[in-house]
Amino acid sequence: MRKAAVVPAFNEAGSIAGVVAEIRAADPELEVVVVDDGSTDATAELASCAGATVLRLPYNLGIGAAVQTGLQFASENDLAIAVQIDGDGQHDARELAQLLAPIISGEADIAVGTRFAGERLYRPSVARRIGIALFAGIVSIIVRQRVTDTTSGFRAMNRRGIRLFAADYPHDYPEVEATVLVFRHRLRMVEVPVAMRQRETGRSSITAFGSLYYMGKVSLALFVGLLRPRPTAG
């Protein structure tokens, strides 16, 4: 059973080699696919040297498109399972087994690692916590299932999940919309409590000004998404 770890990376030369090595150490069966999202530093070369398959986007497309590219790779190569892990070292590869368990057992199509559990190493600012809780609440109502963290980019999925996201994945700040998408396509999702670390290098993609855009964009997408007809099962 072929499975891959999709690692979106934009200018993560400082951490990418370590992340790749860590994933390989945690699960030698995982093919590590680094999606270099138009980095201007040595991210692609370092990832390649560390033993990863590298998909190089010709210019920066944003996290959503980068993740989708990795999942398109998984889809084209008919991989059974894909795990999405950030390239900045925020996600702990030692949690991979836990995240993969519900997928391997067939209990769920998508498993999301949520950070509000485990070792509590991750402490977001008050503002960010409110934002996360707000969207988690809204999404929970929309999908009629308790969702605690809609911002996590640490996810494992089976073929159904890979196929869905390879075909349709939001552009930027994708996680909230992606969660709703999963339910609308009637895929089963579970949350797995995992420990997350503070970022090793680089900065969060969400800046102070970006938060406003984030709130507006995601709210609009959620609202308009509700106006779309439900996709037919399949």
Added chain:
Amino acid sequence: MIETRLTLVAAVSVVFVLGAIIELIRRHRLQERYALLWIATGTVILVLSIWRQALHGFADLIGVAYPPSALFMVAGLFVFVVLLHYSTVLSRLSEQNKTLAQRLALLEERLGDRERPRRAA
């Protein structure tokens, strides 16, 4: 007298703009499909600025006391529609652009080409 001057200024400007649009199409720098909305905009403004009764009638209809204001309103509305149309064009282009870049990355990986020329920064 204000209206006569306005008629003149509006008509001359619109004719100039329409001429520029035709010239751009002729030089293949503007595709017909994107010129049509501009030509429609120009034509409506031209007609309303020359055909006084139509402008007055329209101003009465929508409750604008000063007919030239109605002319500007119509022009503004058309420009708004054109811009909205361009936003949809832009969205479609960026979607296609994304797909193209993704296909390129996947195909390049399949080629196994590690020595492709360095991209421009």
